[in-house]
Amino acid sequence: EEQVNKLAKYWATAPVFDSKTQKEIGALLEAKDTKELAERFYRDLEFGTGGLRGILGAGTARMNIYNVRKAAQAFADYLNSHFKDKPNKSIAISYDSRRFSREFSEATAEVMAANGITSYITAELRPTPILSFAVRHYGCQGGVCVTASHNPPQYNGYKVYWATGGQIVPPHDEEIIRRYSDLKNYEDIKFMAFADGLKKGLIKEVGKELDEAYFAELVKLSVRAGVGRENFKIVYTPLHGTGGKIVPEALKRFGFKDVTMVPEQAEPNAEFPTVKFPNPEEPEAMEMAINLGRKLKADLVLGTDPDSDRIGIVVREGEDYRIFNGNQIGSLLIDFFLSGLKDSGRMPKNPLVIKTVVTTEQQDKIAAFYGATSEETLTGFKWICQLIDDIETGKNKPHRQYVCGGEESYGFLAGTHVRDKDAVSACCIAAEMVAYYKSKGKTLSQVLDEIFLRHGAYLESLLTVTLPGMDGASRIGEIMNQLRANPPKELAGSTVEKFRDLEKGQELNLKSGQKADIPLPSSNVLQFILSDGSKVSARPSGTEPKIKFYFSVFKDLPSKASEAELASAKAGCAKRIGELEQAFKALIN
The missing domain is CATH 3.40.120.10 (Alpha-D-Glucose-1,6-Bisphosphate, subunit A, domain 3)
Known part of the structure; x- marks a missing residue:
């Protein structure tokens, strides 16, 4: 609580924050709204798997221009160290239709310009895939897309891309996250006015030529033309x-x-x-x-x-x-x-x-x-x-x-x-x-x-449990820990034959006790493979306060199956998926 108050006072008074931000936090301090202050300052807005995503508002745990600049500064620092021998470094920037998307994009370009990195920013909003394409098209070292994808309107986000045109993965994400976490003073962030960046040629607005280059590649994907x-x-x-x-x-x-x-x-x-x-x-x-x-x-x-x-x-x-x-x-x-x-x-x-x-x-x-x-x-x-x-x-x-x-x-x-x-x-x-x-x-x-x-007939379904806020995060952790420590031996009448823990990178055969390695990076995902060919997976969402359960069922069909056999297999899949969902709900409750 002491830490929250200290941070809130800094945001309410420091000259680095504009008057609107100072007033927003000042009002919460005056009203002694400890719950709201805690939600806004209990942590830094997490620079997660692909960047930032959060609710818009003032505070360290919220999505705002100060945290966007902080992310841009961390990214600029890493680009300047990783590509130190490359003279003309650049990134591509685009954005969606959300609140402050254009402002956050311009803020990113302003920080990049002050750090000697050129930005190719789309003159108006563009799809994320076009941003990915732009990184490759302009030969950039990175990219930023300001978007919260399909989240509700009160959210915005910040996706970070590497020189490949793909979203950042290890070790780059860890390096940027470390720099982001170490940046404690918003006063240390460098930025120049957007107009100055344009004048100096450090900010370039792009439009039609980027679309045309994308379309030229797109039409090559036609496999049944005309x-x-x-x-x-x-x-x-x-x-x-x-x-x-x-x-x-x-x-x-x-x-x-x-x-x-x-x-x-x-x-x-x-x-x-x-x-x-x-x-x-x-x-x-x-x-x-x-x-x-x-x-x-x-x-x-x-x-x-x-x-x-x-x-x-x-x-x-x-x-x-x-x-x-x-x-x-x-x-x-x-x-x-x-x-x-x-x-x-x-x-x-x-x-x-x-x-x-x-x-x-x-x-x-x-x-x-x-x-x-x-x-x-x-x-x-x-x-x-x-x-x-x-x-x-x-x-x-x-x-x-x-x-x-x-x-x-x-x-x-x-x-x-x-x-x-x-x-x-x-x-x-x-x-x-x-x-x-x-x-x-x-x-x-x-x-x-x-x-x-x-x-063969396949059917899949998804069960999503939403658990918001601080309490939600700990409940999601509890569910995963419980499943990890005590994996179910059977589900809806089928024995669980294999238990896969992608965090440990291990598959355990529950029958023989044999262990096998899973050749993937560590990730908080658990999978249960059942004797009837069904599969259940559990994973917390990387971008939203949700835990997701994926169900997949399979029914084999004879090589020359009749329509009746196909219909029966499809009905069997639907029935089975319902049973598994029920069994799993009971298990986690």
Whole structure:
């Protein structure tokens, strides 16, 4: 409490803070609002796995211009030490439609300029994948994207990228985090006025030429060019985010002319007024787009989150619209993309598909079917992109060529010109996929059934428990500790055969007692592999006060399964997943 008061007094009086900030904290001190003061000062805003993310407001634990400058200074210090022999260092900067996103971007450029680093900043908001592309396009040493992705409006965030165009991973993240934590005095942060940076050529605003360079790479991802483009209607929503600036044009470049944006959600708006959460994973976020789709009899309804790295896909099947989940979208896109490459003779030698440890294993089978190998990484797209980089630099089994991959949380990436999940290109490939199957007289549901008949029936679900604040964080820790110390021996009538602890990097066979190493970086993830082929994974979210439980079930099918056998397998999967969810809820309560 003493520490909290000391910090609060510093924020209320130090001349480094503007009067609005001083007043905001001064009022809390005057009102003796100890709970709110504790929430704002009980810790530093954590520079986490990919950067900062937090609630906007004054205080050390909040997202504000002072903590943004602090992060920028830590990043600048590290870039200047790591690339000390490189004369002209630069970073790329972009931002989404949230409160203060432009201000935080300019603040970053101002700090970089004062530290001798040039910034290429987008003149207006742009999708995160375009920022990743910009880092590579301009040959930068790093990048920053100001976004809180699909969090509620009171949040903003700060994603940090490395020279590869991917989000920072060890050892770079640890080095930047250390510098961030050591920076105690906001007075020590260097920055110059934005206008001066522009004059000195240390800040450069970029626009059209960056978009065009991105589109030039994007169109190379078309694997069924020109097929089914006529009489194909698309409805698209950017959910008040960055996608509206780019996605309709991207679809046009892919040959899709009939694209209607949801008018109420087309303009960037930091309050996301028409949705509870601006997340295309949530069916209700896609509701307006689906309703417009029904009205226009659209073939395909697409949605992207505010920074356009996650995609939602809803497809017309008869008179109905079917929503596909992240695992299904990934499986369908991978199957379509690989088959397109194969049919057009464009499949590279040693093709590789990468997915995360909590994504459906169906994708490994799809990859193998087309002669590709598959690899698993930790959750988070930065790990997929790190593996692509390790292969290219020869650190990890070179001579393989990444083709596509993704994660169950609605993220997908084809090609290597971007090093983050890219909903802009995913929208284009999804449109091409649905148009191609429509021209063949097939629905996506039928295609998914064909995939089941080839590889067995799979079904996945996600149970998310939200536990906010200081109390929530300790409860999340308790749940993980309890599962780690006493892993269940059985779940819903199936014995747990293997227990995988990715923090220890160890897989324990509960039958034989044998241990095996897991060749992945340490991460707080636990997995339970059951005797019936089911898998349950538990992991705390890296960006939100949530703990997530992933369920995956599998039912094998005979090689020439009948429609009845397929229907029975699908029903069996649905029943099984319900039982596992119930058993797991009971276990953690």
